Structure formats: C-alpha cells, structure tokens
Amino acid sequence: xxxxxxxxxxxxxxxxxxxxxxxxxxxxxxxxxxxxxxxxxxxxxxxxxxxxxxxxxxxxxxxxxxxxxxxxxxxxxxxxxxxxxxxxxxxxxxxxxxxxxxxxxxxxxx
Amino acid sequence: xxxxxxxxxxxxxxxxxxxxxxxxxxxxxxxxxxxxxxxxxxxxxxxxxxxxxxxxxxxxxxxxxxxxxxxxxxxxxxxxxxxxxxxxxxxxxxxxxxxxxxxxxxxxxxxxx
Numbered sequence: 396x397x398x399x400x401x402x403x404x405x406x407x408x409x410x411x412x413x414x415x416x417x418x419x420x421x422x423x424x425x426x427x428x429x430x431x432x433x434x435x436x437x438x439x440x441x442x443x444x445x446x447x448x449x450x451x452x453x454x455x456x457x458x459x460x461x462x463x464x465x466x467x468x469x470x471x472x473x474x475x476x477x478x479x480x481x482x483x484x485x486x487x488x489x490x491x492x493x494x495x496x497x498x499x500x501x502x503x504x505x
Numbered sequence: 506x507x508x509x510x511x512x513x514x515x516x517x518x519x520x521x522x523x524x525x526x527x528x529x530x531x532x533x534x535x536x537x538x539x540x541x542x543x544x545x546x547x548x549x550x551x552x553x554x555x556x557x558x559x560x561x562x563x564x565x566x567x568x569x570x571x572x573x574x575x576x577x578x579x580x581x582x583x584x585x586x587x588x589x590x591x592x593x594x595x596x597x598x599x600x601x602x603x604x605x606x607x608x609x610x611x612x613x614x615x616x617x618x
Contacts, residue, residue, distance in 0.1 A: 438607075495549070
C-alpha cells in the first residue's frame with residue numbers, strides 16, 4: 396500500500412528547535428513537499444525536496460533521504476505563530492497525484 | 506488580489522440537495538485540484554485537472570463532478586448531498602502538473618443537515 400507516516404502531535408517551547416519526521420511508502424517517488432496549515436486556514440506551501448540533502452529557507456529547513464524513504468521539517472527559533480499543523484506530501488508514481496500525511500499538530504508553549 | 510479564490514466560504518444545505526462550489530485562480534497555472542478535508546484534518550485529493558487531462562480519485566463518489574469552463578476555473582458540483590459530505594473543500598492550483606508546490610484557496614466549509 397501507499398502511506399505516509401508522521402507524528403500526530405509535537406510539543407515544543409518558544410525559541411527552541413523542533414523536527415517533524417515523515418516516512419513514506421509509495422509506488423514511486425517524485426519529491427517530498429511540506430505544507431503548513433493554521434487552524435481555520437488553508438494549507439500553504441513551505442518546501443519541496445526532490446534530491447537527498449537539506450534545503451534551507453529562513454528558519455525552516457527540510458531534509459530528504461530517498462534511500463531511507465524519510466524526510467523531516469526542521470523549525471528553528473520557534474515562534475508562537477508557528478503553532479499549526481504540518482503536512483508532508485509525496486507524489487504518487489502511478490497517477491502523479493500527491494499523497495498526503497495525516498498532519499502533525501505543533502503546539503508551542505511560552 | 507487573491508491568487509486562488511473559492512466561493513462560497515460557508516455552505517449549509519439539506520440532504521439530497523445539489524450544490525456547486527466555484528474556484529478561480531489568477532496565477533496562470535495549468536493545473537487545478539479539489540481536496541476534501543474532514544474533521545480529523547486528513548486531506549484527500551478528489552480531482553486534478555489541466556487542459557489535457559482529468560485525473561479522478563477512484564474513491565470519490567460519482568455524485569461529485571468537476572467542471573472547468575476555462576483554464577482559470579474549476580468548479581465542483583455535488584449531487585444528492587449526504588451527511589458524510591460535510592467537510593471543508595479546498596481548491597488549489599499549481600504551475601506544473603507534478604504539483605510540487607500548490608496554492609490553496611481559503612476553503613469552503615460545507616455542512617449538510
């Protein structure tokens with residue numbers, strides 16, 4: 396089957412660093428995307444990794460290891476506004492549609 | 506200007522009714538999508554469409570049908586609404602068919618009574 400696994404909830408402290416993991420099992424692989432969604436809002440695109448390694452965009456970084464079918468989103472210098480759900484998504488190899496993880500709710504405490 | 510706009514934002518209706526949700530994007534993107542997000546926040550793709558191809562998630566009931574009058578619009582029509590259709594529906598678009606980065610509308614919260 397095809398699936399993405401990510402933790403349902405992660406708690407961290409303001410100013411700290413947090414890592415949200417995503418492991419995937421799909422019939423093909425064309426890249427791993429990350430999206431952020433605040434409560435009541437729409438998903439917004441954060442990053443995309445097609446090749447192994449780390450991609451950095453400001454306080455957010457995303458990592459991919461294709462051999463391990465694994466990636467993570469790293470958030471640094473956490474701010475209260477980072478409290479949201481984070482989704483990983485992988486493009487399916489058979490029909491080219493995105494398969495989405497169930498999302499990780501990030502709770503940030505002062 | 507809103508990049509991806511969908512209307513209405515809220516939709517409350519009775520079981521058995523037929524309703525439509527409209528979506529427009531002004532990004533010049535070639536591919537548009539419809540997603541359903543249930544109360545557990547799980548995002549499920551329903552359709553993806555570009556000017557060449559409609560890809561339908563086979564688990565979507567045929568009561569749901571996308572209609573695209575032009576490249577900038579992809580509307581969602583739902584026949585014979587059921588209680589289980591209550592969810593938030595998101596429209597999205599992407600420049601490339603691979604959908605590496607998608608831009609979402611604000612969502613339509615559908616409540617079927």
